[in-house]
Each structure stands twice: as C-alpha cells, then as structure tokens.
Amino acid sequence: MAMTNSLIPELEEIVRSGDPKRRGDAVRKISDLFLRGASQFQPAHVALFDGILTSLVPETEVESRTELAERLSALGNAPPQLVAMLVRDDEIMIAGPLLRYSPQVDEAVLVDVAQVKGQMHLLAIAQRSVVSAGVTDVIVRRGDREVIRRVAGNSGASFSSLGYTGLIRRATDDGVLAVAVGQRDDLSGAQLKELLSQSAETVRRRLFDFSRPDQRAAINRALLEISGAPQHLALTRDFAAAQRSVAKLSQTDGLNEGALLRFARAHQYEETAAALAAMSGVRIATIDQLLKGDRDDPMLVLGRSIGISWATVRALMALRLGPDRAPAAADIEEARQNFERLVPATAQRVLTFWQTRDPNAAVPV
Known part of the structure; x- marks a missing residue:
C-alpha cells in the first residue's frame, strides 16, 4: 500500500486542477497497483482503492475510462462503487465490457441499465454468459431485432413465461428469431406449438432442417397437434447428404447391420433411411413412407428380408x-x-413389390 499512500498527497492537487490527462495518468498508476495485488487484497484494501478511483474517474478522458473498464471486467473483487459508476456510463465503450463480463454486476443493476439505456447497452447485456429471466423480460420488451436475436440465441439466458410470449410474438415476422427460439432446450412443448402455429411454412422447414433429431421429433408432434394431419406429412426431409455418407460407407464395405444399428440408436433418421434404402434396394422415398407410417409391420418385413437381427x-x-x-x-x-x-x-415378396412400386403412391403392407 506504500505506493497508494505516496500518491495521496498528489491526488488533492490533481483533483483541484481538474486536468483530465493528469487524472488519467493517476488512474492508470493506481489501477496498475490494484490489479497487481487484487487477488490478495482484503475488503478494506479494496474499499480504499474504490474511494480513490471514484474520486478521479468521473473527469478522466473516455480512453482512460474505457481502458479501466476493460481491465476491471474480469475481476470478481473489482471496486464495487467504481464498477457501479462505469457500468452506467452512456458511452458503450466504457459500459460494454462490464455489462458483458463483470461478475460484480448483479441482476438489479442489469435490470436498471436495461430499462434506461440504449440498444448497444442491451446488446452487451444479451451477450453475458448468464442472463436471468428478470433481465430478459426487459430486453424482450425494449430490444430491437439484433438484440432480441442475440439473447434468444444465448443458451445461458433464461426466460419467464412472459418473456417467451414476447419472443414468440416478435418471431411472427422474423424467421431468424423463430429458428433461434425453436432451437432452445428450455422451450416447452406448448411454447413450441405456439411458435410453429404463428410461423410460415418456410420458417418451419428451416427450423426443422437446423434442429437435432430429438427436436425434429418434437416439431413434428407439435405440427401434428396444430393441423391434425398425419405426422409424416408435416415436413419433408432432405436425404441428399445422408445418401452421400452411406454411399461412402458402401464403397469401403462399412455399410452393414452394425452401421444401421448405430444410425437408428442415435436417431439419425436420414442416415437410417438411406442405409435401409441401400441395403434393401427400395427407393428412399418409399423407405421414408414406411418409417413414418403408423405401423411397425414394415420394419419387421424389412428386417426379415435383408437378414438383420431383432435388436x-x-x-x-x-x-x-x-x-x-x-x-x-x-x-x-x-x-x-x-x-x-x-x-x-x-x-422377400413384399420387398420385391416395394422395390418396383411408384414412390408417390401409398404403401400397402
């Protein structure tokens, strides 16, 4: 603490002079000292630095405050009053690092900032690793399109029922947002259904294409409930990539029952269908219909005809x-x-029929 004590007599003159450059130099020296010993400082030491820095910082240049905010943003024991001052700065270059990263900025401060500051401040908050539902409620209400998309795509953000209602409403005319919301792990079945009911067909297809297998199953179930149509009509799949992968397996003798079992157990629908088509000689469109039907009999026939096990x-x-x-x-x-x-x-007789039938016709079993 010797260096701090040696600076104190000079500080009174610096404060009186009001010279931003001299203040900035003093802030840099004192913050250097704090950062070097921050991990070992007791609360009393932190409070001492807090008092000194908060007396200097308000009249320093933007560059000095920006540098200080960036240096403090990762510290768990940064001077609290100083952080509270900087995080509310109108200049996003200053407030931004603290809004994005600082563990010292709690929910109450984030809510306060989100309620009164502009879109760049909201965007910085939306990028935090954890954003509580109380904060996202404000972001969803006040944020512009870029902010809403960013927070919806943040897996560390939580949303209340009210927040999700706002997201889904905003997603009505924003396909990118609809996809981001639809891919969230914490989206309930009822909320997914509401989202899909308000989304255009192109958005539904995009969401389906970018989703994991388990999410795709949930999407199809929701669409079935919405329309009452057969589940297999809900969305059409693209098998091109899966067929290329299966063809490569076939070329290296890797297409066998073991590969088929791995695909099925991993719920890799397209790969499973492509493997079945290659192993059976049945068109993939027909295989798709068989897999999406409401009976298990076709699986029994396929299994017996191509010689795979019950497992x-x-x-x-x-x-x-x-x-x-x-x-x-x-x-x-x-x-x-x-x-x-x-x-x-x-x-085998049934399989032969499937091999020669029109893939656009219904599949009798």
Whole structure:
C-alpha cells in the first residue's frame, strides 16, 4: 500500500486542477497497483482503492475510462462503487465490457441499465454468459431485432413465461428469431406449438432442417397437434447428404447391420433411411413412407428380408417414435413374436413389390 499512500498527497492537487490527462495518468498508476495485488487484497484494501478511483474517474478522458473498464471486467473483487459508476456510463465503450463480463454486476443493476439505456447497452447485456429471466423480460420488451436475436440465441439466458410470449410474438415476422427460439432446450412443448402455429411454412422447414433429431421429433408432434394431419406429412426431409455418407460407407464395405444399428440408436433418421434404402434396394422415398407410417409391420418385413437381427429391428421401431418415447412392452413382445414367425420368402415378396412400386403412391403392407 506504500505506493497508494505516496500518491495521496498528489491526488488533492490533481483533483483541484481538474486536468483530465493528469487524472488519467493517476488512474492508470493506481489501477496498475490494484490489479497487481487484487487477488490478495482484503475488503478494506479494496474499499480504499474504490474511494480513490471514484474520486478521479468521473473527469478522466473516455480512453482512460474505457481502458479501466476493460481491465476491471474480469475481476470478481473489482471496486464495487467504481464498477457501479462505469457500468452506467452512456458511452458503450466504457459500459460494454462490464455489462458483458463483470461478475460484480448483479441482476438489479442489469435490470436498471436495461430499462434506461440504449440498444448497444442491451446488446452487451444479451451477450453475458448468464442472463436471468428478470433481465430478459426487459430486453424482450425494449430490444430491437439484433438484440432480441442475440439473447434468444444465448443458451445461458433464461426466460419467464412472459418473456417467451414476447419472443414468440416478435418471431411472427422474423424467421431468424423463430429458428433461434425453436432451437432452445428450455422451450416447452406448448411454447413450441405456439411458435410453429404463428410461423410460415418456410420458417418451419428451416427450423426443422437446423434442429437435432430429438427436436425434429418434437416439431413434428407439435405440427401434428396444430393441423391434425398425419405426422409424416408435416415436413419433408432432405436425404441428399445422408445418401452421400452411406454411399461412402458402401464403397469401403462399412455399410452393414452394425452401421444401421448405430444410425437408428442415435436417431439419425436420414442416415437410417438411406442405409435401409441401400441395403434393401427400395427407393428412399418409399423407405421414408414406411418409417413414418403408423405401423411397425414394415420394419419387421424389412428386417426379415435383408437378414438383420431383432435388436436392430427394435431400434428401427424406436426410431419411428422419436428419442423421448418408447414402444410399450406388450407391443414390443408382440412385434418380436411376429418377427420370429415371419417367413423370409413372404418378406422377400413384399420387398420385391416395394422395390418396383411408384414412390408417390401409398404403401400397402
């Protein structure tokens, strides 16, 4: 603390002179001293620096305050009054680093800033690693399109029911926002349904294409509830990439029951369909219809005709239902018995029909 004490006599003159440059130099020297010992300082030491710096900082140049804010933004024991002063600065270059990163800035301060400052301050808050629902309520109400998109895409942000209602309303005419909201892990089934009901078909398809397999299953279920249409009509899948991957596997003798089982257990729908099509010689459009139908019989026929085991057939049955659902035990046992009784020659005749049928026609089983 010797250096601080040596600066104190000079500080009175600096404050009286009001010279921003001399104030900036003093702030830099004192903040250097603080940063070197911050990890070891007791609260009393921090308070001493707090008092000195808050007396100097208000009249310093923007560059000095910006540098100071950046240096303090990562500290857990930064001088609290100084942080409270800087984080409310109208200049985003000063407030921004603290709004984005500082652990010293609590929810009450963030709410206060979000209620009165401009869009750049809101954008900085939206980038924090954790943003509480109380803060996002304000952001959703006041934020512009860029801010709303950023906070919706932040996995560390939480939203209240009111906040989600606002997000979904804003997403009505913003496809990018709709996709960001639809991909959130904390979105409830009811909220997903509301989002999809207000989204255009192109937005629904984009959301589906960018979602994980489990999210895709939830999207199809929500669309089924919205329209009452058969689930398999909800969205059309793009199999091109999966077919290329499966073709490469086939070229290296890697396309076998083991690969099919891995795809099915991972709920990789497109890859599973492409593998089944390649292994059976049935068009992928027909395989898609069979997988999305409401019966398990086609899986039994496919399994028996291409010579795969019951374990893989069961994985195909689970794939049809989605990752968060499972067949009833009684249904599984009945399907297993039917699979064991199925004559290979009969299964092969059905397979031959599927191989030659019009892929646009309904699939009889």
